[in-house]
Amino acid sequence: MKSLFYPLPLILLFGANFLNAQEELLTKEEAIDLVLENNLEIRVARNTQKIDENNANILNSGYLPTVSANAGGSIDKQDTEGQLASGDTRTADGAETRRYNASVDVNYVLFDGLNRRYTYKSLQERSQQSELEVRQTIENTIVQLFTVYYEVARLTENTKNLEEALEISKDRLKRSRYQFQYGQNTGLDVLNAEVDINTDSINLLNSRQELRNTMRDLNLVLNRELSKQFLADTTVSFVPGLQMEEMHNDAKLNNIRLQIVEKGMNITEYNVKAAKSVFLPTIGLTGTYGWNESSNNSPLAFLIQNTSTGVTGAVNLTWNLFDGGRGVTGIKNVKINYENQELLKKQIELQVERDIRNAWDSYTNALYVLEVQEKNLQTNQNNFNRTNERYKLGQVTSIEFRQAQLNLLNAELAQSQAKYSAKLAELLMLQISGQLLNVDF
Structure with missing residues (x-):
């Protein structure tokens, strides 16, 4: 009899080549190390944290x-004419005056109404908030x-189970032919056996493609x-002793x-x-160390060359008594923003409670x-074993055997x-409780 199943050798060859390519076992620990080192979202979050750390620096x-x-420095040329006390008149054509100066200025704000203090504290809080956001990105x-x-x-x-199912169907086809x-x-x-092999082969092919x-x-x-191929660890272990009250707290x-x-x-x-x-004044301190030099070749000049050095210090106070109401408006707006943060916190608390x-x-x-x-798997395994033995003895039909195989x-x-659904449910619960990074996977 001519077989209805043509593509089986190609599928098996394709599958064999695919499995041979899987040589590397990617453990859970290695996967975590790789994602922490290479994941682009985590790297962006860490760079943002560095910016906020720089902003919070002294x-x-x-x-x-x-x-x-x-x-x-400056150079000045002038034609001058002057009259002396004796009544004589003197002139100087192209009299040149040179002036040079240099100074070092220091400015320091002694008091700015505490704006500097609270702004710095705000930047430090933002740096800590950014660190928490990195942790959130890592958890996600x-x-x-x-x-x-x-x-x-x-x-x-x-895929392994479908391969075993295909082997069982192949053995059944061989038995049916004999x-x-x-x-x-x-x-x-x-x-019927050939049709079932076709079905199992297609299912296996689709599973390998999805994999x-x-x-x-x-x-x-x-x-x-x-395109990198690898093997995944199929063992799953659950965190023991989890309690609802502890997770809630x-x-x-x-x-x-x-x-x-909160941040x-x-x-x-x-x-x-x-x-x-x-509403408060600003007090500042300024200091200057300066050097000045001037020279004049005019015969009318009292001093031909003058050099001076010195230190100057000053304290200044600025108090903006009224800014047109912009300051009052700003305070009202930040207070409303704080109220919004309180409302947001209450909303998140309810969401976390629900989650x-x-x-x-x-x-x-x-x-x-x-x-x-x-338990269901164990029952079906026992049922298939018994059905398989009875099928070999001719006590059950191929349809009954196939049904036991599918079950x-x-x-x-x-x-x-x-x-795997149970393990993912556990991970999501650990994430919500804030314990995801404190357990072994």
Whole structure:
């Protein structure tokens, strides 16, 4: 009988070449190291943090004085005529006067209404907030990383299960052909077996394609060559002893969104205090060390050359008694902004409360589903083993055998899906509680 299954050798060859390319085992620890080092979003966040650290430096605080140097020179030629006390008149054509000067000026603000103090504190709070934002980016990226990593692991397990299913179908086809040759079944069993091989081969081909695509997604997160092949670790371990009350308390204290909004409130509070500096005076200190020299070749000049050096110091006070109302308006606006920060904090607190409860329910439900699917897998495995033995003895039909095979395959796929779904639910819960970076993956 002519086989209906033509592309099987090509698919198996393609699959074999693909599996041989997978030589490197990418462990979870290595994946985390790579993403922390290479991920572009994390690198951008860290550069932003460096900018905020520079802004919070003492060099940008306004507490240091300013020092400037000045120098200049001029040449002046004049025709002059003068009358002496004796009545004589003297003239000087093209009399030249040269003047040179140099100075070092120092300016320092002694008091600026506390604007400098609170602005500096605001910049320091912003630097700390930026550090928290880097942590938030890292947490989000790690969740993204393991979402894709566990999808690679799941598809790896699925591909293996589909390969085993294909091997079982091939063995069934071989058995059906022998039985047909010896008159123990009809040609319909052979055709059914070939159709099932076609179906299993297509499913395997699609799974391998999906696996390759997901590997590229993971390489993109890791910011490395997209075509790089690797093996994913399919073992999953759960954090033991998690309790709802502890997760709830941790979320209130350590949730990154709450910590960021807290820093935002501190920044706005300092901005309110800095805005009030418009009602206070500014006191400054200036000092100058200068050198001046002038020379004059005019016969009418009293001094032919003059040189002077000296130090000058001054204290100045500026008090803007009324600025047209702009200062009052600014204070009102920053106070409204602070109220908005308080409202935002309350909103985020409610969202975190909801998120941690939802995450806990999803986590416990996912663990229960995993437990049920593991039991279901064991039941289907036992059922397939018994059906396989009876099929070899001719006590069940090929249709019954195929159904037992499909039940086992579906149970394997469902158990794999439940395992990784439960782990991702755990990671999301740990992220909301602020404990994601404190556990082993």
